[in-house]
Amino acid sequence: MKNIRNFCIIAHIDHGKSTLADRLLEFTHTIQVTSGQMLDNMDLEKERGITIKSHAIQMEYTYQGEKYILNLIDTPGHVDFSYEVSRSIAACEGALLIVDASQGVQAQTISNLYMAIEHDLEIIPVINKCDMASANPEEVEDEIVELLGCKREEVIRASGKTGMGVEEILAAVIERIPHPEGDEDAPLQALIFDSVFNSFRGIIAYFKIENGIIRKGDKVKFFNTGKEYDADEVGVLKMDMVPRNELRTGDVGYIISGIKTSKEVKVGDTITHIARPCDKAIAGFEEVKPMVFAGVYPIEAEDFEDLRASLEKLQLNDASLTFQPESSLALGFGFRCGFLGLLHMEIVQERLDREFDMNVITTVPNVSYNIYDKQGNMKEVHNPGGMPDPTLIDHIEEPYIKASIITTTDYIGPIMTLCLGKRGELLKQEYISGNRVEIYYNMPLGEIVIDFYDKLKSISKGYASFDYQPNGFRTSKLVKLDILLNGEPVDALSTLTHIDNAYDMGRRMCEKLKELIPRQQFEIAIQAAIGAKIIARETIKAVRKDVTAKCYGGDVSRKRKLLEKQKRGKKRMKQIGNVEVPQKAFLAVLKLD
Numbered sequence: 001m002k003n004i005r006n007f008c009i010i011a012h013i014d015h016g017k018s019t020l021a022d023r024l025l026e027f028t029h030t031i032q033v034t035s036g037q038m039l040d041n042m043d044l045e046k047e048r049g050i051t052i053k054s055h056a057i058q059m060e061y062t063y064q065g066e067k068y069i070l071n072l073i074d075t076p077g078h079v080d081f082s083y084e085v086s087r088s089i090a091a092c093e094g095a096l097l098i099v100d101a102s103q104g105v106q107a108q109t110i111s112n113l114y115m116a117i118e119h120d121l122e123i124i125p126v127i128n129k130c131d132m133a134s135a136n137p138e139e140v141e142d143e144i145v146e147l148l149g150c151k152r153e154e155v156i157r158a159s160g161k162t163g164m165g166v167e168e169i170l171a172a173v174i175e176r177i178p179h180p181e182g183d184e185d186a187p188l189q190a191l192i193f194d195s196v197f198n199s200f201r202g203i204i205a206y207f208k209i210e211n212g213i214i215r216k217g218d219k220v221k222f223f224n225t226g227k228e229y230d231a232d233e234v235g236v237l238k239m240d241m242v243p244r245n246e247l248r249t250g251d252v253g254y255i256i257s258g259i260k261t262s263k264e265v266k267v268g269d270t271i272t273h274i275a276r277p278c279d280k281a282i283a284g285f286e287e288v289k290p291m292v293f294a295g296v297y298p299i300e301a302e303d304f305e306d307l308r309a310s311l312e313k314l315q316l317n318d319a320s321l322t323f324q325p326e327s328s329l330a331l332g333f334g335f336r337c338g339f340l341g342l343l344h345m346e347i348v349q350e351r352l353d354r355e356f357d358m359n360v361i362t363t364v365p366n367v368s369y370n371i372y373d374k375q376g377n378m379k380e381v382h383n384p385g386g387m388p389d390p391t392l393i394d395h396i397e398e399p400y401i402k403a404s405i406i407t408t409t410d411y412i413g414p415i416m417t418l419c420l421g422k423r424g425e426l427l428k429q430e431y432i433s434g435n436r437v438e439i440y441y442n443m444p445l446g447e448i449v450i451d452f453y454d455k456l457k458s459i460s461k462g463y464a465s466f467d468y469q470p471n472g473f474r475t476s477k478l479v480k481l482d483i484l485l486n487g488e489p490v491d492a493l494s495t496l497t498h499i500d501n502a503y504d505m506g507r508r509m510c511e512k513l514k515e516l517i518p519r520q521q522f523e524i525a526i527q528a529a530i531g532a533k534i535i536a537r538e539t540i541k542a543v544r545k546d547v548t549a550k551c552y553g554g555d556v557s558r559k560r561k562l563l564e565k566q567k568r569g570k571k572r573m574k575q576i577g578n579v580e581v582p583q584k585a586f587l588a589v590l591k592l593d
C-alpha cells in the first residue's frame, strides 16, 4: 500500500491530458508509443481527438531505488462528461491539474479542480505545451498560483510533445501524493468507479479497494443492487487486462463475474464479500440524470426494431443513455432518448450511424419540464409534442443552470448580450488575471441546448470557455409553438418557448423552413401557431420539376434511370402528409439567426 499512488489527470478540453498521459506511459515503459494516443482506443475518440470514456492504467516505476505502482486514471474534459470525472476522482488520492501554456485557466479547469478539492485530492499543477511559440508560462503560473494559493516552485512546466517535465511529474506524484489508506484485515469494501462492455468478456467493472482483499473465485455482492456474483477473474489494468490471484487494499483493478448488462453495475456501488460483508457502502456518487432529450426515428418505418436493438447495444456500453418508445404523428414510431448534454447526443447519433448503420431522423433537442395541472399534480414531460392541453395547465417549471464563462475583456460585451438574449441573469463577474474574466449566469438550460455553444464560440472567436451546473427548476411563462404544413400540425417541429420570444421565433421558424423545404409540385403553406392562433405564415410556391425534360427523344431506359435516381435522392426525406421534409428542417430551430 505504501508504494501505491492513485492519481488522475484533470484539465480543460484539449489542454493535452491524453498526450501527456502517453508520455508518462512511455517513460515508465508501460507502452511503446508508435503513433497517436494510446489511451484513446475507440475509433471515434481518435477521430475527434477527445477522450469519451475514462480509462485506468497501471504503471511500474522505480524511484530512488524503490519500486512504485502508479495507477493513472484518464478523464474526459468536456462538460457533458463531467460525471466521468467525478467517478475517477473518487478513486484517487491525487490529481495532476493540466493547464495549457497558451490558453491559461479555463472553465473546466476550474470546475474539475473544485471537484478534486471536494474529494481532498492532492493537486499537482502542471503547465503543459510549454514548447509552443505562443506559450506564456509566466502569466499562466500567476493564474495558477492565484487559483490554488500554492507556491510558484510547486508548478511544473511540461510538454506532452517533447517530453519536457515528465520525470519531474513522476517524482511529484510519488513525493507529494499520499499513498492510499485502509485496513487489509477489514471486510472487503471496493468502490466501483467505471464499467465497460467487452463483446468477448461481457461487462467488466473497474474498482478501487478501500479495505480488505479480493481473491479470484471469491463470492461477492454488489451492495446497492444486492446482486451476487462469483469473481471469475480479477486483475490489474495495463494496456491489457492482467489477471491476478488477489488484489489488496489501495489497488485499482477489474472484476469479471458474469454481469449481463451495464444496469447491474452502478457506478459508485460497493463490492463486498457475501460471507463477511462490510456494514456499510462507501459513499457513492450522485445518479446521473439525462439533461437533454430528443426524438430519434428510423427513416424507414420497418427499421424500428433494428433501431431498438441498436440502442440496447449502445446502452450496454453507455449506461447514461436512456430511451423509451414514443410515436409521432409526423414521424411514426421511434424513441425519445435522454442524453447528458449536446455533445453526448451528437456522439450517440454518430455511433448509431457508424457502428449500426442506422439511418435516423433526430428532432430538436429539448429539456425536461415539470408541468403542474390545476389540481397541483406534477408531470414530467420530455417532449413538447406530448404537452397536455394548455387550458389544463396551471404552470410550467423549467430547469435552470449556473453557467460559468471565462473570456478576455474584449468579448465581455457581446457575451453579455448573448446571455441576456438567452434569458440569463448575471450573478457575478470576477477577474482571474490581467484581462481575463470569469462571468457567472443563471440561465434556463432550454436556451443553452439550442445554439448557445456555437454562438458563444463565434462571437468570442473561440476565446471563451463554458461550463455549467444544474441549478434547480423555476416557473416560467412557456408556451408551445406549433408548426403546420398545409394546415397539418407537425408534432416533431413543436417547441416550448418563452412567451416573450414566441412571436419572433414563430416568424423566424417559418422563414427558415421556407428555405429548407424544397419546392414541390404544389404550393405549401408553412404556419406557426400558439394554440389555435396562427402567428406567422410563409408560402413555398409550386414547381413542376420535370427531370426527364433533358432526355430528348424516346430513350425509355435512360428516362427510367433518371426517375430512379430522383427516387433515391428523396430517401433522406420524410413524407409528412403530402409534403416531403428533409432532415435539416427538423433541426431548423437550431439554425435561426
Ligand code: GTP
Pocket: 011, 012, 013, 014, 015, 016, 017, 018, 019, 020, 049, 050, 051, 075, 076, 077, 078, 128, 129, 130, 131, 132, 158, 159, 160, 161, 162
Ligand atoms: P480531451 O481528452 O479531448 O479533453 O483532450 P486532451 O486534454 O486529452 O488533449 P490531447 O492530449 O488530445 O491534446 C489536444 C491537442 O493538443 C492535440 O492536438 C495534441 O497534439 C496537442 N498537444 C498536446 N500536448 C501538447 C504539447 O505539449 N505541445 C504541443 N505543441 N501540442 C500539444
